[in-house]
Amino acid sequence: MELNDKVAVITGGDSGIGFASARLFLEAGADVVIMSNNRETLSPARSQLGAKTMAIEADVTDTKALHSAFAQVGRQFGRIDVLFASAGVVFPTPLENTSSDLFERILRINVAGSIYTGRAVGRTRRSRLSACV
Template sequence: MNRLDGKVALVTGGSSGIGFAIAQRFVEEGAYVFITGRRQPELDKAKDEIGRNVTAVQGDVAVSADLDRLFHTISKEKGRIDVVVANSGLVDPQEFGQISEESFDLTFDVNARGALFTAQGALPQMTDGGSIVLVGSIAAYSGIEKYTTYSATKAAVRSYARTWTKELKDRGIRVNTLSPGPIDTPIMDSQAESKEGADAIRAAFASVIPLGRMGRPEEVAAAALFLASDESSFCAGMDLSVDGGMAQV
């Protein structure tokens, strides 16, 4: 059964990690997917791996002109959007007391500003009864050292879902937050200066997860599919955590 048969979806940050897994699963479930990312080579690779029913548009969600170009492309090729997954994000761990203005601005520009203007830019083309999935994080409500700015941006994303659910109720557009815990993606490697350092971060996360391991991108993609499809038709304004129990017990 193709749960997204005939749907048109947008997945930002779809060239790797969680975003790629979501885009790939959506295509498998019958959707046509537009993916975005900042790096063209990674986008090209993702498009080739997905293989069909996908358009890759290079761009940065923090840049208004890039978003305008993205939505122009969608309008020209498909003319509508049924599902939006605002997934683009970054983590720049810095200890409180040493947080730079540059890091603060970049993290908020991508994670908070990017999610807002992605969803808002999609609205004119969104079908009534569509679904917006905002990729948050359990960091929004869990204290994690060195994650001050990242956690704050994800708390903002969680707030968006509550507000937009009320504002979009007359169109039947459902807005929900999907909050992963630690997921083993390339973003983990970017948080350390060496493979050994990245592996140490992975081990530290695994040690505090009740299921004893980090999550996999495809597990988050399965949850995104639920929120995007009619199977979640009575879910609105909620937060779905995919974290192995880390922030739940």
């Protein structure tokens, strides 16, 4: 896949699948924006990915933070071509030991966070997504 002159935004781009995907998007020629709510991992990830990477601290469960983050992407690049909603968490606890609070936190990040992210991009006037995953 060739992504020259494309702008890809990856939530959860500071680790795991999101980070690996950011590397692939960069290799394909895209400018990449990684988002994470973890500033301790975000900066080192940005440094490892290189100059064509922009890092933004934003929590996918915070709609105001998402709108602000996508406005920043719009100011920097003028558009978003690809969105990869990759932010997610895993808490390996046995079902019988998973509290309601933990279960709701997992759902909020892994499910609602993807919905909030998609809505925030959709509300960005300059978005013209070629792909959304």
